[in-house]
Amino acid sequence: MTRPVHDDSQRAVDTERRAQREEQILETAVRLFAEHGYSGTDTQMLAERLQVGKGTIYRYFRSKRELFLAAADRVMRLMRQNIDGQLEGIDDPFERIGVAIRAFLGFFAEHPEFVELLIQERAQFKDRKKPTYFIHRETNIKRWQAVYRSLMDCGRIREMPIERITDVLSNLLYGTMFTNYFTDQSPSVEMQARDILDIVFHGILSDAERRRAAEGEAKRTS
Amino acid sequence: MTRPVHDDSQRAVDTERRAQREEQILETAVRLFAEHGYSGTDTQMLAERLQVGKGTIYRYFRSKRELFLAAADRVMRLMRQNIDGQLEGIDDPFERIGVAIRAFLGFFAEHPEFVELLIQERAQFKDRKKPTYFIHRETNIKRWQAVYRSLMDCGRIREMPIERITDVLSNLLYGTMFTNYFTDQSPSVEMQARDILDIVFHGILSDAERRRAAEGEAKRTS
Amino acid sequence: MTRPVHDDSQRAVDTERRAQREEQILETAVRLFAEHGYSGTDTQMLAERLQVGKGTIYRYFRSKRELFLAAADRVMRLMRQNIDGQLEGIDDPFERIGVAIRAFLGFFAEHPEFVELLIQERAQFKDRKKPTYFIHRETNIKRWQAVYRSLMDCGRIREMPIERITDVLSNLLYGTMFTNYFTDQSPSVEMQARDILDIVFHGILSDAERRRAAEGEAKRTS
Amino acid sequence: MTRPVHDDSQRAVDTERRAQREEQILETAVRLFAEHGYSGTDTQMLAERLQVGKGTIYRYFRSKRELFLAAADRVMRLMRQNIDGQLEGIDDPFERIGVAIRAFLGFFAEHPEFVELLIQERAQFKDRKKPTYFIHRETNIKRWQAVYRSLMDCGRIREMPIERITDVLSNLLYGTMFTNYFTDQSPSVEMQARDILDIVFHGILSDAERRRAAEGEAKRTS
DNA sequence: CATGAATGAGTATTCATTCAT
């Protein structure tokens, strides 16, 4: 009837070991899910790759579905950490924008398997109200709107609805991430970011055309 | 003395009937695949919906996989027809750009199930060299590059690598299409197109900031 | 679009074929369930024994559970048919009682696997409100109470609560059926029925003891 | 100079502790097996209920199977103790019969879970040569045959093969126990015993019918 | 041609049992 010795330090070790193992499983799971797709990945395969018994996986995740979802969440967690890390210590707003864009594209360029996971999530779990990515996006977008707002207030970007900027940029980055993955081209992140910034900041019109457009606008309004 | 039952005219009728039936199957298949996902859709379900036997479907498509792929191709075919149709008779390049953007966004806004199909295709058939969408994109992008080239030549848009424009715009539209579908918001296509054009044409910088940037650029170059 | 020829005669053939197949499956299932127990019987085994694919079984029965329950119901159906058949044309009440007892014991002596099925049903499906057997018993017992009532009314059996007779006899037969099966002795049904009837009709007391008991009873009552 | 930790007295304490623990496990096991059935009970559940580790259970019983069988044996042991206890000090044979019947029915009425265990044993371990119950029954029946023999010898019960009496009574009690459990009716044990004794002692025939039967018998024999 | 009954490969999940700590 003697209960096992489970003092605090022991428990802490257990908890940490568990967390490590969980992370280990997730990491391998992400790779496999990305490589073979959700339904193409079977638990047997995962267990073998992990060198553990199938049952062990089920000690950490209730079901294949939960495992997958946890893997998807992990991707978003890592993305966030990565971007936030790169933004640290950078104060200039324009610079922050550039760094964030490069960080975003760079993150998925380095981990194409993460892109695949986001697709799989959408394809297999249509029921989940919002995909992981968009849950993250919403919270994040607020922060950027504040940045653009302040730039607009001090006259560095022109007046327009803030959402216009964040929506267009979000969609552009999202589309770029997918396209890069699908077409399997990895153009230098640096150059791609430069292209994006150039167009989003300056537009494509020539100065002459801008003036013409402004006049046309003025006429219409008058 | 019996005449052959399958003379030429008869054969033509048969061929047409076959094509119609094929189209019919594809249409229903698209809806089902979009609604339940690829693996969530079973042939039984499809046969019932079509009021035909399971075997009949297999007379038109070798396998579930081929059926799905044909359905995805159909989506791209329809998209192309739709956009080309709307562009017909429009000559002004800027106008053509605007119409194409509105047509693209409008098409997928009216047929969200088509977006789902593109996702399913990617998720389930990772092996297919390039997703349908990107096969189409490549051929299409050439045509647009000519348009931008001519605009640049006559000084209406500023000098820059043509690909920069087409890549950014493609990615932006692609990302917008997905985001619209995923977040299930259908903001007016009209407004969304306006936002895109505004930023892509004029950029977000204020005039003051543009000048400052230009000066900075000049200094660096000098 | 021509629908298949499904006239009435065709449909009748289909229905009959289906019923035959169902009966065939049930028969084999009973044997297997009896031989290996419910959980010891797997669908693969059943399919092999039937020389059909696993899927076919599932076309007839939604699940292993339903198959088993249908098999148990079949046993009771057969038992009833068998006993009723033997009772046909027999009018004398005492004779009917004897025939029913012999029919009951004989039925299960010939089909020990049916006894096993009743046990399996109880063991595996404790949730089912009442075991098949007892559902049948209840409806049946009413009919016998009428028989005993009439015998009592014409003074051929002594006054006592009717339920006392039917309960004791039912329990005795039930217990005998199980014991025969469990101990795997198959004493002649004929002799066993004779033993039961002898004791239930005449009791075990000697005439002397009966008188003594009657006197004792009389004294107590006076 | 340290004395051996495991001297005789220590060992005795250990043995007793072990026996107690074993009993404890069995008691809980009986309840669980009865509640959820054999396959529905898992060792994890049992360990939790006992507040011990799964491994501990395996230190006392080689396997789930052995544990179950020991639990079934325990039931029979308890039954025997209970009945024997109630018979103690009672000498009159008729009274002993009555007490034994009441004790038997009472025991299982108070412990319906024990009935369930007997069923589970039969259902899951068909291979075991004889169910626990029947092993017990055989040894026990001998003792009762002696009782009936002596009653017959002194003319208190009429001449007939001794087995007829013990078989019928055993089967009747066995059937009554199951029926009580299955139909979940708990009629007073007292009344049920009275019903059984009335019929088994006196039979159901009226005096008139008995005489008629006796005459018929006489005629046939002459 | 059209049908749908038949097939059986394929897979997530459970749980008795072991054994390192």
Added chain:
DNA sequence: TATGAATGAATACTCATTCAT
């Protein structure tokens, strides 16, 4: 001695595909 994490054999059920009618 006691524990419970780890194991992997075992199994019901689905569904794409075939083919006799």
